[in-house]
Amino acid sequence: MYRIKRDQIVYEMSALNKPVLHVEEGATVIFETCDCFEDQIKSADTQFEALDWNRINPATGPVYVENAEPGDVLEVNIKQIKIAEQGVMLTGPQLGMLGDRLTQNVIRQIPIRNNKAVYNDRVEIPLKPMIGVIGTAPMGDAVACGTPGEHGGNMDCTIIGEGTILYLPVNVPGALLAMGDLHAVMGDGEVSVCGLEVSGEVTVTISVIKDRQLPVPFAKTASSVYVISSAKTLDEAVLNATRKLVGLLTTLTNHRVNDYDAVNLLSLTGNLQICQVVDPLKTVRFELKSAYLDQLGITI
Ligand code: CA
Ligand code: ZN
Numbered sequence: 001m002y003r004i005k006r007d008q009i010v011y012e013m014s015a016l017n018k019p020v021l022h023v024e025e026g027a028t029v030i031f032e033t034c035d036c037f038e039d040q041i042k043s044a045d046t047q048f049e050a051l052d053w054n055r056i057n058p059a060t061g062p063v064y065v066e067n068a069e070p071g072d073v074l075e076v077n078i079k080q081i082k083i084a085e086q087g088v089m090l091t092g093p094q095l096g097m098l099g100d101r102l103t104q105n106v107i108r109q110i111p112i113r114n115n116k117a118v119y120n121d122r123v124e125i126p127l128k129p130m131i132g133v134i135g136t137a138p139m140g141d142a143v144a145c146g147t148p149g150e151h152g153g154n155m156d157c158t159i160i161g162e163g164t165i166l167y168l169p170v171n172v173p174g175a176l177l178a179m180g181d182l183h184a185v186m187g188d189g190e191v192s193v194c195g196l197e198v199s200g201e202v203t204v205t206i207s208v209i210k211d212r213q214l215p216v217p218f219a220k221t222a223s224s225v226y227v228i229s230s231a232k233t234l235d236e237a238v239l240n241a242t243r244k245l246v247g248l249l250t251t252l253t254n255h256r257v258n259d260y261d262a263v264n265l266l267s268l269t270g271n272l273q274i275c276q277v278v279d280p281l282k283t284v285r286f287e288l289k290s291a292y293l294d295q296l297g298i299t300i
Pocket of ligand 1: 036132133154
């Protein structure tokens with residue numbers, strides 16, 4: 001079992017990042033993570049102007065995974081997410097979907113008690129911890145941790161939580177996996193610009209898949225599979241996600257399932273869902289229940 005401290009962070013995903021840890025395939029690693037403000041908000045009095053915006057969206061890592069070669073798929077099995085007892089939110093002018101109406105920046109601390117976020121004296125929200133930022137080194141230029149993409153990154157996808165297996169591309173030797181930006185809970189869309197931002201720690205096991213191409217980023221839960229896609233617009237992200245999932249169904253059946261079969265099946269049973277609409281690229285996911293993969297004879 002390996003552990004990476006929360007001060008071992010990067011602000012961009014890059015082939016040039018120096019690994020903080022080398023692990024063998026199948027290793028279990030605990031990533032300690034700061035919140036997306038690098039834990040700068042210590043009290044309710046913290047002023048927005050006092051925040052150092054160069055220290056936003058840190059990701060812990062990266063980890064070099066032995067035997068991960070470009071073209072492979074990295075399998076990240078999310079075993080456990082532990083979160084702090086208090087979370088923080090921030091919104092204001094130019095931020096999120098209401099940024100044109102908000103006149104000042106407001107920071108809000110929200111206590112977490114008995115597995116619930118205590119929103120105010122009337123509203124309590126059951127927790128659903130998730131990882132906002134998780135990715136490998138991208139192909140080509142570095143990508144800021146606040147931006148999502150084909151390499152993963154700031155996907156802010158609510159299903160990336162405990163029990164989910166996430167598949168990411170290996171673009172460089174060792175893959176260079178990093179993660180951060182935990183949310184105690186978040187709604188699909190993330191409309192204010194943030195989830196309930198918390199520090200914490202994530203336990204994952206990491207494997208390398210050599211013999212199977214998957215439309216990454218790709219996720220599997222107990223009941224469903226998801227392709228995840230990020231693009232400048234939601235329209236574009238939806239188009240990409242649909243093409244990727246159709247491609248998976250046709251390729252893995254050697255075209256026994258053709259484009260008509262695949263798109264019709266998705267039209268009847270697939271669920272397009274929004275991950276987030278507030279980051280530099282928008283992110284969607286397309287869910288297909290695993291039961292249909294089973295019926296088609298597809299194993300992932
Ligand atoms: Ca985020
Ligand atoms: Zn976040």
